[in-house]
Amino acid sequence: xxxxxxxxxxDLIWIGSNKYKINYSxxxxxxxxxxxxxxxxxxxxxxxxxxxxxxxxxxxxxxxEILHGINYWYNSNRLSEKDIIAMAHGLFDLIRxxxxxxxxxxxx
Ligand SMILES: [Zn+2]
Numbered sequence: 001x002x003x004x005x006x007x008x009x010x011d012l013i014w015i016g017s018n019k020y021k022i023n024y025s026x027x028x029x030x031x032x033x034x035x036x037x038x039x040x041x042x043x044x045x046x047x048x049x050x051x052x053x054x055x056x057x058x059x060x061x062x063x064x065e066i067l068h069g070i071n072y073w074y075n076s077n078r079l080s081e082k083d084i085i086a087m088a089h090g091l092f093d094l095i096r097x098x099x100x101x102x103x104x105x106x107x108x
Contacts, residue, residue: 009024013069018064019045020040022046022049023048024058026050028048030048036050036051037060037064038061038062041080042069042072049062059066060088063091063095067087068084
């Protein structure tokens with residue numbers, strides 16, 4: 001029996017002028033068989049997030065894939081995977097520790 005997850009998970013996101021659909025699946029595998037937290041498919045404007053991990057990892061995984069999307073759209077993909085991992089950790093902590101700052105940034 002499937003668990004009903006009561007959660008406001010986003011199902012789409014804009015990155016620049018690209019709209020990505022966000023899919024959640026119980027298992028996500030790379031081409032080489034490794035299990036993934038998330039994955040972005042630029043050619044199809046899709047972000048896949050694995051629900052096989054705790055919600056904390058799903059959230060950071062989504063942020064990680066969003067940063068890949070930003071790197072792709074605004075930065076010609078010049079950041080390395082290591083850079084993306086570091087930025088995702090840092091931004092995830094920043095958002096959680098300073099929600100007021102994000103509210104101020106998004107004000108008109
Ligand atoms: Zn990555």
